[in-house]
Amino acid sequence: MRFYTAEDVLEKVKENNVKFIRLQFTSMLGTLKNLAITVEDLPRALSGQVRFDSSVVLDRVGSYESDIYLMPDPGTFMIFPWRPREGAVARLLCDVLQPDGTPFFACSRSILKKCRQKAMAGGYQLQVGAEVEFYLFHQDEQGRPLTSTHDRAGYCDLTPVDRGENARRDMVLTLQEMGFDVATSHHEIGPGQHEIILKDDDVLAMADNLITFKFVVRTIAGRHGLHASFMPRPLNYANGSGLHLFLSLWRENANVLADPRGPRGLSSLAEQFIAGILHHAPALTALANPLVNSYKRLRCSPMVPCLTGCAEQLRAAMLRVPAGRGSDTRLLLRSPDPAGNPYLVLAAVLGCGLDGVEKGLVPQWLPEEDPAEKWEQLYREHCLPVDLAGALQALEGDRLLLDLLGQKLAGHYLQYKQEEWQRYQSTVHEWEINEYLVNY
Structure with missing residues (x-):
């Protein structure tokens, strides 16, 4: 994250002939929204004087709540490199405030900032790296996404089999031009599936990067005539897409x-941090896997991160400790998917981990051997919630995460997602027609 002041932003806008600024903010569900202003209104915006209706933040347009204000963070200033340089367009990420200047209860960025401040008060800083998976699909003549992919490539394939290589390269170049620190990129296992890896950064900077990442990837995909989907599992016959988080x-x-004298080269604090995440895992899943479709990815399989436990090699564990010790020690949280609100997900991960440290919790380590013989027992004893309803029920009963979200936001989130589950439950799906129509 850059350390710009409001004066720096005004100067850069002048230097780069910026004419329009998008004031971007994140809704409760993790959707990036924006208000566009002209450069003449930028001084007013930088002082937090842009007002609008809070229903947009709650993902319920028409359900009026109150007047709220956008407060841009100067450190998030970026110029969109795909726009013309003459009359350029830039963006600023914003916190959402109440008229008295305090954070609006549904401002997820403010929730993460509060958790980060608590960690820093204890002397801790969470660094996060991310592996983001997504699919590239064709579009129809009206620009609507299809489920037909642009290639049939597999893991780490390249041109000419990987027909998305040009689009992925442009995504990486655009991200780098916007200041992202990209590690690697490659074709993933599924046809049309890709992964881009972002290097470690401060937890708040990573949340800002992740919300921007999806916007940039979709924009560049569209310029190639493709649709980038972060849906957890869009295809029946192919792997789902995850958001793997590296934590230190x-x-x-x-x-x-790190502690070379500790078991597995881990400190007792690391074990407690792991235990905190695992202890709250069912409720955390309601935020990290927020869609009905998320649980089609977290299906019962030894290769899918569906178990509430930790391991070094076992792929079914939601949390792994990859090779690399000392300053390179990382925890790899594999269960989240890219559909979640990154601010809420990372706030919850940090809050749960620190809760484990404060309470001295002990983690559940899963066996490293081939799980085939004991798989049914492992799954029965350690499985994550199997559907959205189960995850929401766990969240309702988790006092730590309810307090972290705040009772008002938690109530809105639970209500919205419970209604989503009920819509799914009351809809007749194609599988039911194929399975039952002839015989019944």
């Missing part, structure tokens, strides 16, 4: 997860 906890420039 630092204090006084030292990675406090």
Whole structure:
């Protein structure tokens, strides 16, 4: 994250001939929204004087709540490289405030900032890296996405089999031009599936990057005539898409997860941090896997991160400790998918981990051997919620996460998602028609 002041932004706007600024903010569900202003209104915006209706933040247009204000973060200023340089367009990410200047209850960025401040008060800083998976699909003549992919390539294939390579390259170049620190990119296992890996950054900067990442990837895909989908599992016959998070906890420039004398090279604090995440895993899933479709990805399989436990190699564990110790020690949280609100997901991960540290919790380590013989027992004893309803029920009973979200936001989120589940339950699906119509 850059450290710009409001004066820096005004100067850069002048230097780069910026004519329009998008004031971007994130809704409760993790959808990036924006209000566009001209450069003449930028000083007013930078002082937090842009007002609008809070229903947009709650993803319920028409359900008026109150007047709220956008407060841009100067450090998030970026110029869109795909727009003309003459009359350029830039963006600023914003916090959402109440008229008295305090955070609006549904401002997810403010919730993460509060969790981050609590961690910093204890001397901790969470660093996060991310592997983001997504599909590239064709579009019809009206620009609506189809489920037909642009290739039949597989894991790490390249041109000419990987026909999305040009689009992916342009995505990476655009992200780098906007200041992203991209590690690698490649074709994933599914046809038309891709992955781009972002290097470690501060937890707030990573949440900002993730919400921007989806916007940029979709924009560049559209310029190639493709639709980028972050749906957890869009195809019956192919793998789902995950958001794998690499976590490291630092204090006084030292990675406090590492201890060469500890079991597995981990400190006791690392074990407690792991245990906190695992203890709250069912409720955390309601935020990290927020769609009905999310649980089609977290299906029962030894290769899918569907178990509430930790391991070094076992792919079914939601949390792994990859190779690399000392300052390179990382925890890999594999269960989240890219449909979640990154601010709420990362706030919950940080809050749950620190809860484990505060309470001295002990993690559940899963066996490393081939799980085939014991799979049914492992799944029965350690499975994550199998559907959205189960995850929402767990969230309703998790006091820590309800307090972290705030009772008002938690109530809105639970109501919205319970209604989503009921719509799904009351809809007749194609599988039911194919399975039952002839015989019944």
